[in-house]
Amino acid sequence: MAASGDIEALIEMMARLPGLGPRSARRAVLHLIRKRARLLQPLAEQMAAVAATARECINCGNIGTAELCEICTDSRRASGQICVVEEVADLWAMERAGVFKGRYHVLGGTLSALDAVGPEDLRIPRLIDRLGEEAVSEVILALNATVDGQTTAHYLADEIGARAEVTSLAQGVPVGGELDYLDDGTISAALKARKKV
Amino acid sequence: MAASGDIEALIEMMARLPGLGPRSARRAVLHLIRKRARLLQPLAEQMAAVAATARECINCGNIGTAELCEICTDSRRASGQICVVEEVADLWAMERAGVFKGRYHVLGGTLSALDAVGPEDLRIPRLIDRLGEEAVSEVILALNATVDGQTTAHYLADEIGARAEVTSLAQGVPVGGELDYLDDGTISAALKARKKV
Numbered sequence: 361m362a363a364s365g366d367i368e369a370l371i372e373m374m375a376r377l378p379g380l381g382p383r384s385a386r387r388a389v390l391h392l393i394r395k396r397a398r399l400l401q402p403l404a405e406q407m408a409a410v411a412a413t414a415r416e417c418i419n420c421g422n423i424g425t426a427e428l429c430e431i432c433t434d435s436r437r438a439s440g441q442i443c444v445v446e447e448v449a450d451l452w453a454m455e456r457a458g459v460f461k462g463r464y465h466v467l468g469g470t471l472s473a474l475d476a477v478g479p480e481d482l483r484i485p486r487l488i489d490r491l492g493e494e495a496v497s498e499v500i501l502a503l504n505a506t507v508d509g510q511t512t513a514h515y516l517a518d519e520i521g522a523r524a525e526v527t528s529l530a531q532g533v534p535v536g537g538e539l540d541y542l543d544d545g546t547i548s549a550a551l552k553a554r555k556k557v
Numbered sequence: 558m559a560a561s562g563d564i565e566a567l568i569e570m571m572a573r574l575p576g577l578g579p580r581s582a583r584r585a586v587l588h589l590i591r592k593r594a595r596l597l598q599p600l601a602e603q604m605a606a607v608a609a610t611a612r613e614c615i616n617c618g619n620i621g622t623a624e625l626c627e628i629c630t631d632s633r634r635a636s637g638q639i640c641v642v643e644e645v646a647d648l649w650a651m652e653r654a655g656v657f658k659g660r661y662h663v664l665g666g667t668l669s670a671l672d673a674v675g676p677e678d679l680r681i682p683r684l685i686d687r688l689g690e691e692a693v694s695e696v697i698l699a700l701n702a703t704v705d706g707q708t709t710a711h712y713l714a715d716e717i718g719a720r721a722e723v724t725s726l727a728q729g730v731p732v733g734g735e736l737d738y739l740d741d742g743t744i745s746a747a748l749k750a751r752k753k754v
């Protein structure tokens with residue numbers, strides 16, 4: 361055993377986090393122990409607080425601390441627009457961009473024939489219900505440009521198209537992106553969607 | 558704000574850990590929240606336990622849960638050999654290699670003219686005291702193969718050479734390499750081939 365039992369157990373738990381491996385977990389834990397009063401104790405308390413209060417919004421699937429998330433309870437965001445994303449991380453990315461002023465719907469994944477994920481396994485029935493409940497005029501699909509993401513987008517467009525306008529994020533070259541680093545699909549999509557300058 | 562206050566605060570704390578940035582901190586926190594009963598709550602408790610009990614061994618600087626660490630209290634490790642390392646992470650790396658059966662001494666850094674780190678700023682006086690207290694016959698220097706690491710090795714060889722045999726890990730530790738990055742086999746081979754300084 362390299363460290364005492366409690367510390368070893370902490371390292372093993374940290375090593376299972378996405379983005380950390382055994383080595384970075386050891387470094388992180390040593391760093392935390394070195395500053396245990398200023399870092400480790402507060403982090404433990406913050407985690408306990410989040411563990412006790414964090415929950416999924418029953419309306420949109422966002423994570424917050426109440427039955428309805430802060431976006432669903434904010435009447436200024438009742439714009440008639442719902443932006444559909446795969447995961448909460450995507451919702452956060454949209455919010456950081458700061459341009460969308462409507463509400464969200466977090467599917468919790470994508471349809472996948474391979475993994476046997478059907479509409480009932482995602483938050484799709486609730487999305488259909490919201491169309492009427494929230495007088496939705498536009499559903500913006502902000503799904504990943506993967507095969508499963510696009511399959512899901514087509515399915516949703518078929519289901520929703522008769523009841524609301526369905527749009528999707530434009531595909532193209534990322535701002536600051538260098539052509540040489542882009543995959544062929546992105547370049548192809550950007551070319552097809554080319555605009556007059 | 559992308560997430561609620563408590564969650565945002567947790568992400569910011571996680572993002573400051575070595576090896577994690579804002580993006581991986583967000584992913585880790587979402588992962589933890591998704592499995593809050595099975596992962597987040599236990600992790601919070603484990604951190605609190607370590608924060609409450611972790612401390613530096615007053616003899617060698619290793620991290621444990623008592624005044625003396627498990628290695629210093631293990632009489633089977635009173636071999637007359639002390640392996641000197643820079644940081645606790647290096648001690649753990651040596652222990653993972655599993656070939657050294659003596660005790661350790663964690664300096665807490667290296668001498669550095671640039672950063673004005675002198676012998677009194679490291680755990681060097683305590684090392685000198687231990688030579689007599691623990692009837693030390695050999696001091697194995699397992700310092701990083703950096704300029705500061707080697708400066709510190711030469712300083713220690715001068716200070717200790719008259720009182721105990723001083724050896725160092727064999728070349729085999731790559732130039733500029735840090736112990737914590739090495740595989741167990743390399744560490745093991747370097748230890749077996751250690752030479753008198």
Ligand SMILES: [Zn+2]
Binds near residue numbers: 419420422429
């Ligand atoms: Zn919501």
Ligand SMILES: [Zn+2]
Binds near residue numbers: 625628
């Ligand atoms: Zn000790």
